[in-house]
Amino acid sequence: MTATDAGPADVWTMFLATAQRSPAAVAIESPGASLTFEEVVAASRRLAAAFGDAGLGSGSVVHLALGNTPTFLPAFLALRSMGVTVGLVSSRSRDSELQAVSEQMPPDAFLVASDLVPVVLHAVGGTEVAVGSLGAGHPDLTLVRQQPSEPRPAGDLAIVKFTSGSTGRPKGVGMTERSLVAEAHNCVATFGLRAGDRVVAPVPLSHAYGFHLAILPVLLAGTCAVAHASFIPKLVLGALAHPATAMFLGVPSMYRVLLETGRADAPDLSHVRYMASAAAPLPPSLVARFHEAWGIAVCNVYGSSETGFAAANVPSEALDHPGSVGRQAIAVQVRAIDEDGNTLPPGEEGEIAASGRGVGSGYVSGERAEAFIDLGDGVTEYRTGDIGVIDADGYIFLLGRRDHVINVGGLKVYPAEVVRALEQVPGVTGARAFAAKDPQGEEVVHAAVTVSGPTSESEILAFCRSNLAEHKVPRQVQVVDSLESAEETKMSKLSGGA
């Protein structure tokens, strides 16, 4: 089955069809609260009416910062049923993150649990509109209305995922409705998820990992999302013991903690089809130790806010391919490419690129537009910036980040930090910082910038010297016409200087 088969083209219609098949089944639960499919339908309609009364409608933008609660699902669906673009924002966000998501994508409102209202008001101001609660055990919802002043990106985005990575400054990745539906098919088909399967997620539903693998399958396949707000080993093990648990969305640290708590009182987990790990490198030694102690092969899952779910290992193969992040997902093509975008032969090192209909359409800010390539028919390829190798059997191995850390005489420099400083220089419209080799073969920082007026390289360097620690100041700044060409220069410098 492919995502283009006749079928609902939007997530709300898709969910209604799914809900009709098993209205009384639980769609989403957290410790202490749950909602069945029919309850989610009713709650979504109720919330949509309340949001409509508050003046929201098609074309509005609402940043959903709810955290892991069953209310997340009807709140999301209510907004989508109205044609509202939903920003998925962490409920742990504070001033700088909330301000950054507001700048990237000015919202008409934030939708939050009431305890977050003071935080939002402090960060970005606004007017409170009480929405109420779905009942005992569910949070009180509040809309914090904003008055977006700037024009916003085109209104055909269904969701915007905010990613920070190691750079600290969130970037919004847009996905269209069609892309969301396709991604739901990709996740469900790759993992063989079925109605009633439970996916246990102690990871944020607002992040790509939790949203794509715990929420999207509920909408399409009728799975149940078991969302925990935090990783409490005994509670999570209790949830995993449920015989219908098909998948666990973990991160490496959780497996380390489980190793430490030991198996003594742990339930049998042999019915769990996928114990997954994402969001951080999963060391082969941890996989081996966990398998030895628990008899379970932890499966690496590869993806990002930009790509969605791109690749995974399956339990029967995970142990035989240590260090691999797995093979491409059913509806995704993953390839290693050279600087010109040509596919490299198996075993050759290059940049990892992932394409599919579930890949994001780009950053809402328009940054790095060159990394998202429209291949037509709704398919986008994203150049991840990850450097890796794909072997002859299709197993993907990551070797590092192209732009990760520049090592200047043993001191680490994050390119993003340099870029942030460069972008503050008056007249600079875009910047990139990258590693280069100095004549002695030592790694140093070089930068490329685009400018809107007469800004000289020496002025830019002078600004950097007063704003950055010495070792972070670029050794060289080049004014370029487009950062895309700088990107190529950077690749050739890296490969040439090694």
Added chain:
Amino acid sequence: METAQVVDRLRTVLSASVLGDRGGEVAGDVPFGHEGVGLDSLALVHLLTRIEKEFDVELPYDMWADASRLSLDDCAAAITRVRTPGGPPG
């Protein structure tokens, strides 16, 4: 065991599990989370797991759920409470 001794042992666990040398400087009433020591949620889970092992106690769920606001003193009080015969159950 005196509460002060428990706090000292807890400080050792804090150093050994997540903080390294810096653990010795943490005052008894400083919360473990971002408003104090600065531990993230998984580091907190790591710490509480170690504490349960080291003292052979089971900490109540509300402590796990609200771990970022706990301090060494809170943990010491909870450990003393669950170990005192006739005290409230954990």
